[in-house]
Amino acid sequence: MIFTLSIYIVTTALLLLSFFKNKTKTKIALRKSWRSFENILPQFLSVLMLIGIILSILSPETISMLLGKDSGWFGVASASLIGSITLIPGFIAFPLASALLKSGAAYAQIAAFISTLMMVGVVTFPMEIKFFGKKSTLIRNSFAFVFSILIAVIIEAVLE
Amino acid sequence: MKYKIKHIIKKYRFFFILLTVNFALLTYDFSLGANAFKLTGVNLLEMLSILPPVFILLGLLDVWVDKALMIKLTGEGSGLKGALIAFLIGSLAAGPLYAAFPIAGVMLKKSSKFSNVIIFLGAWSTTKVPMLIFEASSMGVKFTVLRFLLNLPVIVLIAVIMEKMLSKEEKTEIYEKAEKL
Structure with a gap:
């Protein structure tokens, strides 16, 4: 407030x-x-609606099984992959992430999703290559991916 | 008028579809559907309360930040100041990452230092001010500050690594590419 x-x-x-x-x-x-x-x-209205529907259908138990603490490296890895591949604007990703956190997802998994979403762009590869070439694009995205996971692990350690 | 309505329907079609799904849910299981509507409403109110200042800031930054001048100040030999300015252009920007590539192209064309262009990209993707505000309002200040602090060294590190890993020829090639775009 x-x-x-x-x-x-x-x-x-x-x-x-x-x-x-x-x-x-x-x-x-x-x-x-x-x-x-x-x-x-x-998109904003749609995603809020989608969050409402999904969270009323999926139980917190299911969410925490997929993205909670016990999902471990599998959860972090799948969250990072989804974050890398999808192209979701922050105005849509943050409400989603926050809703997932409230219903049982863990910080490491959510942070991995957000970090990769921001830094890694598989869909925008062709565009990045057009400006920076293949090698540069590959290096930037790979390091961004690795550091995203590192950031996620640290965030989990500090906030839990 | 007819065109306008058609346009709105097309723009909001996913929303209308989801609205229909939610109503269907309501008839299938009333408490489930009602709960979905309630969740949407609560989230909507929460988000709408932070959005006006975020978007006003976005517009103000767009109008007042002189990108052309800043790009000029990020060339070879601009040192720490150049890196800082590159970071600021990225952080004071608006838009998704793919909107940053054309600007990065302009930076390359105006012979900004390579690592500064990468710093700009890093800042654009992770430390945009209006987005940080929005992030803090939905994820909490603690999460946002922590992520911001962790991302700062990462932005610099990636720029340094790329400066080192790409040979002089490869960088020249990138600059030449930008010249042609």
């Missing part, structure tokens, strides 16, 4: 500052804000 409140205060202050410095730019900024929000809204 305090966190949300302070974000609102800072944003309002920055918005006012921007408005006093340049009205036109501020209007453009707000239009961009609205457009990016509107862009993500359909």
